[in-house]
Amino acid sequence: MKYRSGLTAWLVIIFVFVPLGLLRAQASSEEKPFAEAHVVLQLSDQERESVVLDVANNLIRHYGGPDLIDIEIITFGPGVRLLLADSEHETRIDSLVEYGVRFYICENTLDSMERETGVRPEVNPQAVPVQTGVAYILEKVAEGYTLVRP
Amino acid sequence: MKYRSGLTAWLVIIFVFVPLGLLRAQASSEEKPFAEAHVVLQLSDQERESVVLDVANNLIRHYGGPDLIDIEIITFGPGVRLLLADSEHETRIDSLVEYGVRFYICENTLDSMERETGVRPEVNPQAVPVQTGVAYILEKVAEGYTLVRP
Amino acid sequence: MKYRSGLTAWLVIIFVFVPLGLLRAQASSEEKPFAEAHVVLQLSDQERESVVLDVANNLIRHYGGPDLIDIEIITFGPGVRLLLADSEHETRIDSLVEYGVRFYICENTLDSMERETGVRPEVNPQAVPVQTGVAYILEKVAEGYTLVRP
Numbered sequence: 001m002k003y004r005s006g007l008t009a010w011l012v013i014i015f016v017f018v019p020l021g022l023l024r025a026q027a028s029s030e031e032k033p034f035a036e037a038h039v040v041l042q043l044s045d046q047e048r049e050s051v052v053l054d055v056a057n058n059l060i061r062h063y064g065g066p067d068l069i070d071i072e073i074i075t076f077g078p079g080v081r082l083l084l085a086d087s088e089h090e091t092r093i094d095s096l097v098e099y100g101v102r103f104y105i106c107e108n109t110l111d112s113m114e115r116e117t118g119v120r121p122e123v124n125p126q127a128v129p130v131q132t133g134v135a136y137i138l139e140k141v142a143e144g145y146t147l148v149r150p
Numbered sequence: 151m152k153y154r155s156g157l158t159a160w161l162v163i164i165f166v167f168v169p170l171g172l173l174r175a176q177a178s179s180e181e182k183p184f185a186e187a188h189v190v191l192q193l194s195d196q197e198r199e200s201v202v203l204d205v206a207n208n209l210i211r212h213y214g215g216p217d218l219i220d221i222e223i224i225t226f227g228p229g230v231r232l233l234l235a236d237s238e239h240e241t242r243i244d245s246l247v248e249y250g251v252r253f254y255i256c257e258n259t260l261d262s263m264e265r266e267t268g269v270r271p272e273v274n275p276q277a278v279p280v281q282t283g284v285a286y287i288l289e290k291v292a293e294g295y296t297l298v299r300p
Numbered sequence: 301m302k303y304r305s306g307l308t309a310w311l312v313i314i315f316v317f318v319p320l321g322l323l324r325a326q327a328s329s330e331e332k333p334f335a336e337a338h339v340v341l342q343l344s345d346q347e348r349e350s351v352v353l354d355v356a357n358n359l360i361r362h363y364g365g366p367d368l369i370d371i372e373i374i375t376f377g378p379g380v381r382l383l384l385a386d387s388e389h390e391t392r393i394d395s396l397v398e399y400g401v402r403f404y405i406c407e408n409t410l411d412s413m414e415r416e417t418g419v420r421p422e423v424n425p426q427a428v429p430v431q432t433g434v435a436y437i438l439e440k441v442a443e444g445y446t447l448v449r450p
Contacts, residue, residue, distance in 0.1 A: 037435075037438045037442070039434075039438060042298075044201065044300055051344065051377050054377075054412075055376075055434050058408050058432045058434065058435070059432065059434060059435060061432075062431060062432040062435040063435070076205075076300075077201050077204075077300070108208050112204075131212060132208045132209065132211075132212040134189075134205050134208065134209060134298055134300065135187075135208070135209055135212040135213070137296075137298060138187045138189060138296055138298075141296045142187070142296075146437075146438055146441045146442075146447070147296070147297075147298065147447075148342075148434055148437060148438075148447065149299055149449055150344055150376075150377070150434065192448075194351065194450055226355075226450075227351050227354075227450065258358050262354075281362060282358045282359065282361075282362040284339075284355050284358065284359060284448055284450065285337075285358070285359055285362040285363070287446075287448060288337045288339060288446055288448075291446045292337070292446075297446070297447075297448065299449055
């Protein structure tokens with residue numbers, strides 16, 4: 001009985017608390033298993049396009065390579081223009097994607113643009129669509145990502 | 151003795167670690183007991199008024215209704231204009247308040263405006279005054295809310 | 301055997317879980333041991349200089365004195381101008397530094413400015429240089445600071 005009581009406490013620690021701790025610590029370990037930090041860069045102002053891309057590049061350099069930092073760039077509102085087909089930053093986006101940076105675009109914003117102009121804007125094929133940009137941010141923060149709006 | 155040692159470990163787990171975990175997880179469960187996420191939207195730029203209101207509406211739609219997402223909108227600096235009596239967004243504010251969104255206005259900002267103009271601006275009665283906008287944000291984040299500045 | 305099993309569970313709780321909890325809670329207790337909140341204020345827009353300084357002052361007033369709130373101001377991109385030698389805010393910076401507010405400047409930004417203009421800008425001696433502003437933010441958030449971009 002007493003042995004089992006101690007054992008159960010151990011089992012609780014091993015199977016409940018340890019996994020909970022890991023869940024908090026290991027944000028998206030599938031994407032970047034060796035990353036020292038996990039960051040969501042928010043782009044919702046068109047004039048911040050270059051700053052966001054610079055920050056992504058600086059972070060990769062700072063951490064010593066693309067495997068050591070896990071970066072997602074989430075665009076919504078006027079920020080989506082970075083990921084439209086005619087963006088001037090296409091080359092920089094491609095090179096960041098090769099480094100494992102993921103780009104997301106808010107479909108609610110695209111829906112609004114379509115309603116206003118009658119045409120749905122053409123999107124960069126590198127961009128992953130998500131329905132609601134800020135809801136996606138909330139999910140990532142819950143997984144352990146740090147939100148930064150450069 | 152041994153039984154009590156195991157039992158005490160259990161009691162520590164149940165009364166110390168489990169409540170600590172719940173404290174972290176349950177942000178403001180009184181306001182929105184069924185909310186899946188708790189978010190503070192910061193408005194400190196006048197030109198972001200519409201974006202902040204759009205984000206609130208999109209989140210309510212995304213989560214499937216006003217009970218499933220807990221939203222506070224905190225205004226300070228030039229952002230307070232959304233909550234002054236002559237705001238063009240009064241109807242949208244009223245409809246978000248009906249959905250349980252809470253609006254806060256920074257009294258330090260109102261104090262500064264009064265000092266500069268000699269008149270204290272009239273405030274939308276839906277706005278809850280807080281002394282210092284950013285201090286209120288820090289409290290909410292400590293309760294488990296995620297801060298987003300759209 | 302059984303006694304040791306219970307004891308080991310205790311030791312695990314005391315030496316593993318308790319310190320982990322403290323690590324999370326005690327952000328930078330060396331700098332401001334009595335601080336009730338730890339905040340990183342991000343300045344990356346030149347037009348937000350005054351707002352950031354106002355927020356720092358308001359927080360110190362709100363918490364009842366400089367020992368009760370731990371504030372770091374991190375500048376990068378166009379935000380670094382606050383900390384260049386010719387800034388109009390030098391007096392306000394000095395008075396905040398006396399209150400224990402720390403100012404940081406991103407060296408990557410200074411490097412870019414030097415590449416563009418041929419001259420490295422002169423920096424306020426109160427500013428502490430960090431290589432990559434956003435990487436420094438990520439470190440502070442991991443230590444328990446709350447990031448706010450006023």
